[in-house]
Amino acid sequence: MQEELLAGSHFELEDIQGVLASVVIMIVTGDFYPKNQEVAMNDYIRWFDQLSKDDVGMVGGKNASLGEMISHLSEAGVNVPNGFATTTHAYRDFLASNGLTERIKQLLDKLDITDISALTATGKTIRGWLLAAALPDALLQAITQAYQKLVANSDDAISFAVRSSATAEDLADASFAGQQETLLNVHGLDQIFAAIKIVFASLYNDRAIAYRVHHKFQHDKVHLSAGIQKMVRSDLGASGVVFTLDTESGFRDVIFITATYGLGETIVQGKVNPDEFYVYKRGLEAGRPAILSRRLGAKAIEMIYDEKGEQGASTLICNVEIKRRQRFCLSDAQVEALAQQALLIEKHYGRPMDIEWALDGLDKQLYIVQARPETVESRKSLTVEHFKLSEQGKVLTEGRAIGQKIGQGMARLIMHTDQMQNLQTGEVLVTDMTDPDWEPIMKRAAAIVTNRGGRTCHAAIVARELGIPAVVGCGDATTQIKDGAETTISCSEGDTGYVYEGLLKFEHTTADIGKLPDLPVKIMMNVGNPSHAFGFARLPNQGVGLARLEFIINNMIGIHPKALLEFEQLPQELKDEIGQRITGYADPVSFYVDKLVEGIATLAAAFYPHPVIVRTSDFKSNEYAHLLGGDRYEPQEENPMIGFRGASRYVATVFRNCFELECLALRKIRDEMGLTNVEVMIPFCRTVEEARQVTELLASQGLVRGENGLRLIMMCEIPSNAVLAEEFLQYFDGFSIGSNDMTQLALGIDRDSSLVSHLFDERNAAVKKILKMAIDACRKQDKYIGICGQAPSDYPDFAVWLVEQGIGSLSLNPDTVVDTWLHLAKLNKQ
Numbered sequence: 095m096q097e098e099l100l101a102g103s104h105f106e107l108e109d110i111q112g113v114l115a116s117v118v119i120m121i122v123t124g125d126f127y128p129k130n131q132e133v134a135m136n137d138y139i140r141w142f143d144q145l146s147k148d149d150v151g152m153v154g155g156k157n158a159s160l161g162e163m164i165s166h167l168s169e170a171g172v173n174v175p176n177g178f179a180t181t182t183h184a185y186r187d188f189l190a191s192n193g194l195t196e197r198i199k200q201l202l203d204k205l206d207i208t209d210i211s212a213l214t215a216t217g218k219t220i221r222g223w224l225l226a227a228a229l230p231d232a233l234l235q236a237i238t239q240a241y242q243k244l245v246a247n248s249d250d251a252i253s254f255a256v257r258s259s260a261t262a263e264d265l266a267d268a269s270f271a272g273q274q275e276t277l278l279n280v281h282g283l284d285q286i287f288a289a290i291k292i293v294f295a296s297l298y299n300d301r302a303i304a305y306r307v308h309h310k311f312q313h314d315k316v317h318l319s320a321g322i323q324k325m326v327r328s329d330l331g332a333s334g335v336v337f338t339l340d341t342e343s344g345f346r347d348v349i350f351i352t353a354t355y356g357l358g359e360t361i362v363q364g365k366v367n368p369d370e371f372y373v374y375k376r377g378l379e380a381g382r383p384a385i386l387s388r389r390l391g392a393k394a395i396e397m398i399y400d401e402k403g404e405q406g407a408s409t410l411i412c413n414v415e416i417k418r419r420q421r422f423c424l425s426d427a428q429v430e431a432l433a434q435q436a437l438l439i440e441k442h443y444g445r446p447m448d449i450e451w452a453l454d455g456l457d458k459q460l461y462i463v464q465a466r467p468e469t470v471e472s473r474k475s476l477t478v479e480h481f482k483l484s485e486q487g488k489v490l491t492e493g494r495a496i497g498q499k500i501g502q503g504m505a506r507l508i509m510h511t512d513q514m515q516n517l518q519t520g521e522v523l524v525t526d527m528t529d530p531d532w533e534p535i536m537k538r539a540a541a542i543v544t545n546r547g548g549r550t551c552h553a554a555i556v557a558r559e560l561g562i563p564a565v566v567g568c569g570d571a572t573t574q575i576k577d578g579a580e581t582t583i584s585c586s587e588g589d590t591g592y593v594y595e596g597l598l599k600f601e602h603t604t605a606d607i608g609k610l611p612d613l614p615v616k617i618m619m620n621v622g623n624p625s626h627a628f629g630f631a632r633l634p635n636q637g638v639g640l641a642r643l644e645f646i647i648n649n650m651i652g653i654h655p656k657a658l659l660e661f662e663q664l665p666q667e668l669k670d671e672i673g674q675r676i677t678g679y680a681d682p683v684s685f686y687v688d689k690l691v692e693g694i695a696t697l698a699a700a701f702y703p704h705p706v707i708v709r710t711s712d713f714k715s716n717e718y719a720h721l722l723g724g725d726r727y728e729p730q731e732e733n734p735m736i737g738f739r740g741a742s743r744y745v746a747t748v749f750r751n752c753f754e755l756e757c758l759a760l761r762k763i764r765d766e767m768g769l770t771n772v773e774v775m776i777p778f779c780r781t782v783e784e785a786r787q788v789t790e791l792l793a794s795q796g797l798v799r800g801e802n803g804l805r806l807i808m809m810c811e812i813p814s815n816a817v818l819a820e821e822f823l824q825y826f827d828g829f830s831i832g833s834n835d836m837t838q839l840a841l842g843i844d845r846d847s848s849l850v851s852h853l854f855d856e857r858n859a860a861v862k863k864i865l866k867m868a869i870d871a872c873r874k875q876d877k878y879i880g881i882c883g884q885a886p887s888d889y890p891d892f893a894v895w896l897v898e899q900g901i902g903s904l905s906l907n908p909d910t911v912v913d914t915w916l917h918l919a920k921l922n923k924q
Contacts, residue, residue: 138184138236142177142323147443153179154259154319159465167442172435173461177254177323178240182261184233185294185318192227195314198298202313207304210515213534217300224295229287237290237322241283244324253279253399255463256289257321258296274302274318278357279325279399279409290320304534326463329398329409330455332423333358334368335550336432337468338440338447341558342497342549345628346446347699348386349373349433352550353424355414356396358450358463364527364544364551365411367392367494367567369422373433374699374767382768384433385426386699387624387692390678391548393419420677428453432460439465469559480909481586484599490575491543493568495591496554498629500584500600501541501563507577522583524575528553536560541583543571543593565591589625603909610634610912611919615896616903617911618704620882623649624693627700630908634915637704637771638697639830639905640882643711643756646693648721651686655752657723658682668723675722683755690759691767698769705771707807707830707882707905710756712777714739735844740778740809745787757795764802775807775830782818785825799827807878811835816864819871828878829868830905833885837861856885857892869899880905890917 145161157179164174189195205216258274275296277289297318334353339346354368370389377384400408440447450464481500506521514535523539527546536556544553547566557564563585582594616636622645661682679685698706714734718724731737744753763769779785799806811832833856840861845854872879880903886893887907
């Protein structure tokens with residue numbers, strides 16, 4: 095039974111020899127019932143519904159938080175399983191009655207935690223003392239009475255989670271998360287008693303001792319409580335973690351949910367790559383569809399009950415069948431219901447929260463099983479760091495990016511905790527996965543790379559706290575990276591993190607984004623990758639002047655829309671490949687529309703209420719042909735740059751139904767999700783007649799100019815757009831200048847040709863004259879005029895010239911925003 099009870103814990107079996115035997119003897123002989131002693135229940139036991147957040151000193155942070163939610167949030171809809179907690183008074187009496195208080199202090203006072211072997215030996219010794227000690231008789235009786243009350247009217251199969259709760263835990267400035275033990279699926283009094291002793295002893299896990307020293311907490315001032323809580327049958331359902339902010343950027347307007355099948359320890363321990371969801375708080379509060387994005391995780395394993403274990407008190411890890419892996423483990427309705435509970439908790443506590451939840455597979459209810467303050471992203475300053483690789487190298491492996499930094503160093507492969515001392519300061523820790531036992535040495539690492547884990551796994555949490563990059567869930571890191579190899583770990587390229595061979599050159603800049611001076615022009619940003627949106631939104635800005643749909647189509651979808659519309663007519667081999675990519679979505683067309691919605695909505699939510707100008711797809715025929723299935727539908731063109739693209743493509747019979755899918759996505763985002771800050775921009779509109787046709791097409795799809803505040807913008811990137819600006823503006827609410835194409839077409843230059851590329855310059859007098867025509871026309875009609883081309887980002891003097899001409903907004907690459915802003919402010923002041 096020892097093995098089962100310790101499932102998921104970090105104790106060695108020799109640590110608990112005799113614990114269960116002594117408990118059984120007490121039960122058989124009745125020695126734990128004091129014959130002539132009155133038990134003061136309130137000294138040793140508190141029910142959760144008797145507790146509040148002010149009782150941390152009595153029952154630790156975790157149990158106090160559970161009590162706070164049951165007492166104050168149950169009626170509002172937060173669902174927390176009932177239970178009780180032992181008090182820290184009980185813990186202190188346990189130590190004192192066994193003569194352990196001073197012995198422990200003396201041993202820890204002389205410990206040097208940098209000596210890993212000494213730390214290991216000391217922790218094992220102290221844990222051994224606690225596990226061999228006897229629980230006071232009064233405590234045994236108090237637990238017995240509370241237990242009997244808790245199981246009254248319950249069936250025989252009821253089981254419990256026994257959780258640790260320390261007084262220096264779940265604090266606003268240090269989480270201490272995962273430092274002590276949690277034991278799951280515990281049955282009966284004998285196992286409750288044994289589990290409580292294991293929880294008490296876990297205050298002296300190696301990682302907990304080291305963590306307290308690192309955070310300057312005195313060992314003898316930290317006390318422990320054990321929470322005994324009815325188990326939620328998530329072994330038959332699902333579980334996971336909720337953060338009420340984005341864990342990478344600290345963006346506050348979203349709720350981030352991870353979910354997997356079975357008990358939640360697999361996520362916390364980093365053993366599984368979970369499903370992920372982002373939910374928009376404003377949409378949730380307004381009662382609108384609020385899920386911004388979904389990411390299907392591998393969910394290859396799950397932790398469930400092992401009913402064959404002794405007395406049923408055990409858990410085991412098993413594989414998840416393919417069909418279950420290929421669907422999300424929560425429905426959209428469940429995601430939003432869970433987000434609602436998380437939002438209530440955050441509002442009650444008045445700060446971002448880190449929450450653990452469980453879905454009961456029997457009653458189908460969602461429960462909150464833990465809630466603590468989020469302690470990393472919510473405390474970040476307004477100083478933004480920017481990392482960018484200056485050169486490329488061979489990619490050794492890739493996974494989920496944690497943070498947005500770049501780290502370098504010699505790779506050190508460590509597969510077991512007994513090898514931890516091999517990691518030297520400044521090296522890259524490469525391993526299968528980490529757990530809290532690794533924390534004493536993780537602060538030495540320049541970066542962390544793991545085979546397993548998602549964005550809320552242990553390695554990810556610690557990396558954020560330490561401020562170092564991590565790439566998790568690679569799958570093959572320990573086979574692809576050689577021990578001792580020089581490596582560069584890049585998390586600066588979006589959701590995907592890369593491990594490169596060698597020490598690559600990179601740029602690192604910092605910017606203080608406190609209050610910046612006012613400017614006579616709006617500063618907007620060019621953004622393509624939705625995974626960057628929350629981080630970019632921290633920069634000073636007045637919205638997105640160019641949101642490129644091509645990135646979403648190429649990277650989040652990767653399939654030609656026509657192939658999805660004609661899915662049933664495709665060859666079987668192609669159908670099979672597409673079928674793998676659209677896993678988790680209702681059908682091929684829904685996949686395309688939903689992915690567009692997710693990408694655009696994420697951008698819109700990140701920058702709300704500022705405008706986000708979404709340019710509809712502007713792929714050329716050769717670029718569309720590169721999408722899966724695209725070679726079946728795209729023409730071969732000699733010069734795709736001035737071929738079948740933009741407005742001409744939308745109104746063409748062969749592509750119109752594809753463009754209608756983009757319209758459907760935009761309509762859902764604006765009308766159903768309420769993100770009316772999304773504006774629509776049409777690229778490469780050659781003639782006034784095309785302008786009329788495309789605006790009529792948009793209106794037929796429910797995107798009527800002026801309705802629900804919709805603005806239609808036209809890319810001004812062809813000389814005809816400027817020459818006939820007044821005519822084009824009959825159909826649009828303004829122009830956004832595309833300086834790249836305008837320069838090519840004005841000067842007759844292919845900017846990709848090395849033979850003439852030296853002549854390509856947006857500051858050419860002819861180009862400037864054309865741009866001035868467009869600016870003047872928009873100003874005359876009091877319509878929007880901005881620029882979203884590359885030139886203002888590259889040439890500050892060109893940005894100054896545009897401001898002098900009366901441009902309304904400059905849409906810049908994010909990495910140039912602060913510098914350009916300060917440059918313009920300096921000139922404006924002069």
